[in-house]
Amino acid sequence: MPDSASRQAGGASPRAVALIGPQGSGKSTLFDALLATAGAAPARRPGDPRSRAAGTETRLGHCIFMDEPWALLDCPGSVEFGQETAAALAVADLVILVCEPSPARAAALAPAFRALEQSGLPAMIFINKADTLGDQHVRDTLAALQAHSRRPLVLRQVPIRDKGEVTGYVDLVSERAYRWRKGEPSELIRMPDSVAAREAEARAALTETLADHDDTLLEKVVEDAIPTPAELYKPLHADIAAGALDPVLIGAAERRNGVLRLWKALRHDAPRPEETAARRGIAPDGEPLAQVFRTVHAGHGGKLSYARIWRGSLKDGATVNGVRIGGVSRFPGGEALKVPEATMGEIVALGRLESIPSGATISPSGAAPALPFPAPPPPVYALAIATEDRKDDVRLSGALQRLVEEDPSLTVVHDAEAGQILLHGQGDIHLGHAVARLAEAHGLRVSTTRPRIPFKETIRQAARHHARHRRQTGGHGQFADVTLEVSPRPRGEGFAFEDRIVGGAIPRKFIPAVGEAAEEASRKGPLGNPVVDIAVTLHDGAFHSVDSSDMAFATATRMAMQEALAKAEPVMLEPVDQVTVLVPQDATAAAQRLLTGRRGQILGYAEKDGWPGWDEVQALVPEAELHDLIIELRSQTMGLGTYTRRFDHLAETRAR
Template identity: 80%
Template sequence: MTESASRHAGGAAPRAIALIGPQASGKSTLFDALLAAAGSAPPRRDARTRAMGTALRIGHCSFLGDPWALIDCPGSVEFAAETAAALAVADLALVVCEATPSRAAALAPVFRAIERADLPAMVFVNKVDALGDQHIRDTLAALQAHSRRPLVLRQVPIREAGQVTGYVDLVSERAYRWRRGEPSELIRMPGDVAAREAEARAALAEALADHDDALLEKVVEDAIPTPDDLYRPLHADIAAGALDAVLLGAAEKQHGVLRLWKALRHDVPGPEATAARRGIAPEGEPVAQVFRTIHAGHGGKLSCVRIWRGAVKDGAMMDGARIGGITRWPAGEASRATEAAAGEIVALGRLDAVGTGATLSPSGAAQGLPFPAPPPPVYALAVATEDRKDDVRLTAALARLAEEDPSLSVVQDAEAGQILLTGQGDIHLGHAVARLAEAHGLRVTTTRPRIAFRETIRHAARHHARHRRQTGGHGQFADVTLEVTPRARGEGFAFEDRIVGGAVPRKFIPAVGEAAEDATRRGPLGNPVVDITVTLHDGAFHSVDSSDMAFATATRMAMQEALAKAEPVVLEPVDHVIILVPQDGTAAAQRLLSARRGQILGYAEKEDWPGWDEVQALVPEAELHDLIIELRSLTMGLGTYTRRFDHLAEARAR
């Protein structure tokens, strides 16, 4: 029996769950509790990672004989690209949220990410022990306002002395009291819960009846459905993404964790169903998809993959490269393997030419599977080494960081002489800079990127220049009269020749045009000059001493004086900005834009995002550097924006 076959001797292929939710929801605590309940230790994480919610963690375990992979996705919105990558290879998304209705808006981006991934989901309402006198139906209503899928309760809470101490399962109609570190205690359903339980069970039955004719008939006839009547459509609807079941608990106390495990075991589709939904036929050569890349120092490059079909062996060829080792997740107690089977999440070594998102097969002919594109950058820093001899190392290290995290990008700004690192916010880039020091031994300084200012002229000006130099042999002579005139914004540079009568021979005129354009590289105010026409009106030459070089020199002299006389003005880039915020943050976003010299163009509700608005404005690029930081501060970390260059405009003070 092969290694992978022995691992799956129980018959079930490994299933993968992505735990996704906003920061402070207790998602990582639930991840640890699920592993502990299955008898597995969670992978280690350092204090900085724990506090900032920046790291994607994977844990392997077995529950009641079934193998599982749990993916703990970062809670910080600045690391949403890692979450999207995890959703691309998961069988189900487990949404973790707080029981507080006021925090429900933070789930809107989470629900949208799951919809984009076309993934089944379940919801775990955490920290219900702190629910107090609030009703779980209020939490459900607040969550439903941000989800396009129906959310249906699987449980209702039991309260004793004002505290939530257990739950009633709506399918089995059994009541349980939580016991920390032990299975829940089966109890008699409290009398004050019966009415709420009946109401919630009826709502569950009605939601399930929308897709099940047999159950619909019972609902119409007011017949009480059996547990089997509910289990069957509930399982089918979750797998189809028709609705999301909602369970309750308190992960820190391990309340509801075992019940959650049993629901996951029953309702999470297997990898074969997920592969079919992604268009992968059940037969054929092995297929795997890379969802994460890690540069593990001396261990080399690791490509983390989900295997969708077939078995992958160490040393086998994948897309023209030979696998150099199989690791069952390189975190904590990593273990090496010789083979991995369909459904497994493993790391493949030494696939140096393979990038994140790639679809792998032995022949290299597998059709590429969809993979989420990284979000557009919203924050940038110019980075430079403290020691110039490290510049080459910095370039290589930044390339590796961008390969590990596609939401980072590196831009060489030749005009400004800067290397720009762009990403999703100050925490995101701060994490990247820390990685440069920790993983690559590079200390760097960071500064605000320079703005690509331009300049133009307000009115026309003419200048005559003569260049004459006498040396021992042939001298230099050229005489030009140039006029500079402004053009409409965005029309660029133009050169016109109005010489008549041969005042300047035709052979020298191209040199004048080239020198005039070259003179626009740096204007009187120190910036490149745009949107002007340069006209050659008159000139003179010498039959022996004139040359291209002489006319180029005279042209530069004339340009320098003409531009200075034409009332030069600085232009700054202005971007078209679209801000996405919850509707209660719309007014604050508009004030923020106005304070940054923004011109508000309007706002409207975001399509397919109930409760969210898009605010459009024209904003100078100089005002956008830390916009995302203040925007998130004003919107509980939820606001974001996209931008594109729109036009150049005269720079004006705040």
């Protein structure tokens, strides 16, 4: 898009549309078809160094359709990269939800419908691959989709069939019929008699839905009068903008069938950025304001912060939030194009905003109020990572920090107890992509292993042991004598030390050293793990006026603790988490079997509030069984199932 694109488009502010949908729906094909129909090249080309792994990151495409500028955002289809999609929704004016024509696949869109409801964004549904419908009916797909959406879904088109194959459609508002032509605009035809009855039925349903929010149209319905196209367009536009309903269109993106009709619907019904800004509570007057929604570290190109301009304009070299902008870029055809300025509504990449994170609101004063931005989802999968060359350990820390900057749904935890660096994320594909990014962008090759489970141990009975430490090495020697008892405490009460010395058997000044050494000795028990929930009691001892010291008493205490713990019936403890699994109701029984097969204790299940057709299953599951739970759960639920977890308690390890 040339720098003068906005002026060429009559001064219209660019609108932004996000394409979302499950993997396999043909969403990216539709993205390319929309760009091609608008006369723009696809935003990703083979061999382009900026072409990151397919399906894992949002693609940005700029184009002009009918003299108006647009930005298209092709969001990842995998649930493992949902944070990318959520961030794009934060800056979009409208969403196109792409789906397949099969009713059996409708459940895959439930998370997307929830995201739309939470964001309040206007949306259109595009049933792709309509040329593969065969004997199936669009109304069956619509009914299946409606079961997962709180918003009314209304057909805008009904298909025309010829010998069982969908060859075109009738627009329900204009009542015009079109025949599809592969790669070319559709041909206007007379409405076939075979579709007239179905068209009248579907148009009546559309009219009744629109009449729910329009009194004038309601009068038409009551009087059995046929509304004109203009009388339908007006309430339809208002209802879409208000998020009161979602229109449903059909097409076949691979053949570019229905794409031009979709473009015209977007042009008519997508809100302008001024309207979206008002809905988000952004006043039209004031200093320039933008929101960063995506961060990319582009190697030698430095850090790029993708942002939507909500007010005013931002120039190259301007200062925002105390940082100087080091370049403004658009990406027509996937090629970076430096421009001197970005204006209201544009989505651009701003260079060198080193201290600005994704989600930040930026302005020249740095005092702009924060705008809503999605929090990352809780992690469901983790790997322990280590550099293959220890010389790279220092570099690894900085590289991981940049990874988390790019993708906030990644988290890094330094587990000091296990001696591991843990990378948490949304699944094995998600973390595999992160590891590949470490090698590709940072030249760091790492090995990955399963995280160590933080086992603990405790004791079942009390035990007493006497230990004496004596050493003579010339000069002052070392002497200390202690009698300790270890005893179990209730689960969760931790470590306690009690001094019962009487008569000065051990001087008071040495007692703290005994307590500290006892606690230190509990950090590694007879079974090799930290010992928890024990009480240590110092009953007796002896000292030497010259050779006793804190060090000597600490040594004697460790000797006594080692023997006492070994005699006290040590037992392994494992962490048990409370797990909440979210699945479609037809997968609830499978989820319960999956949990019990992993030593889980089912606590109950109930319908998820606000998620019709979905259940939450509550269970207690040992942490050792949770590493790959998300992989198996998704494999049994068409990739839809997910879960959250929190530590609940420690329990004695049970053999499988």
